Amino acid sequence: MKFAKMLYCTTVLMFGCIMLSSACKLTIAGNKGKLVSNQRLEQRILKVEKTLTETIKSQEKILKKIMMAKTKTDPLPLDMCLEDVSMRKMTGQSSSQNYRKYPPRNGVDGNLSSMFHTRLEKNPYWWVDLGSSFSVHHVEIWNRGGRSYGNRLRELDVMVGPTLSKMKSCAYHKGRIAAGKHLILKCSKTTKGRYVKLGLRVKDILSLMEVKVFAYGTTCLNKT
Known part of the structure; x- marks a missing residue:
């Protein structure tokens, strides 16, 4: 736009x-x-x-x-107010695989050659703290490449809320997500919150190259 x-x-x-x-x-x-x-x-x-x-x-x-x-x-609106509010913000995940080079912060470092990685577990998740409350419009993800690894990503939930224990559904992707795919997950309706969490509904490993959370920026009128 x-x-x-x-x-x-x-x-x-x-x-x-x-x-x-x-x-x-x-x-x-x-x-x-x-x-x-x-x-x-x-x-x-x-x-x-x-x-x-x-x-x-x-x-x-x-x-x-x-x-x-x-x-x-294009699922995105013709709106100049949307901006990435997750870059280099505080992050966390359900577990680590003792991979020091695959920490949760890699998900918002702006580098598509780095990734975060959880253990093989039931309902693994990753989250980012946006620092303050935003009206989230959509989340973009970049899946890792390679069929044996990238094809693990499936049944993905995107949640938004004021705390990690109090969240609402923003979007859900049923089925598998192709290896190396860049996917836009639009909220069913604009959802307000400080935390955004991505999680799987199945037992597996959650690993992504990058995550971007797009919300209505502070320079524009706050939309709900």
């Missing part, structure tokens, strides 16, 4: 400058520096204004079509 708005504004600004510049050149070149009547000048300005308005309307229609097509295939 940010890119689309920037593209639109840039197009309008550039075209406006070009048209105004062209109008000035036409006035000077066509009259060889002589003064023209207010009526003729007004007509030329109106013509430029009309052309600019028609072009802007045309650009708006094209942009609208692009955005409408995006909403049909």
Whole structure:
């Protein structure tokens, strides 16, 4: 959405400058520096204004079509207020496999070559403390690669709440998640909380390369 708005504004600004510049050149070149009547000048300005308005309307229609097509295939809203609120925040998990290089903090370090890893256990989970309460819209995950390891991920719950003991369901993915897949798990409805927990409903290992929690940022109006 940010890119689309920037593209639109840039197009309008550039075209406006070009048209105004062209109008000035036409006035000077066509009259060889002589003064023209207010009526003729007004007509030329109106013509430029009309052309600019028609072009802007045309650009708006094209942009609208692009955005409408995006909403049909992309689960994310056209909203510039959403931001990742989990980067390098405090984390934890249900267990460790004595892998010092696979701690829970690897899930929010911004590095897709590192991962967190629990033991083989019933209902393993991982959590992140966002530091304060946010209205969570969706969570993005990056599964680890390799069929023998990545295909373990299945029956995944995403929970949000004010504490780890008091949480509500945000999203649920039934079945397996393919190895190496980047998945967007949108909350069934915007869920407010400080903690976000990912857990499996089965006995297995929970390991992911990266997790990002997207919520309505503090710079925007707090949405619920």
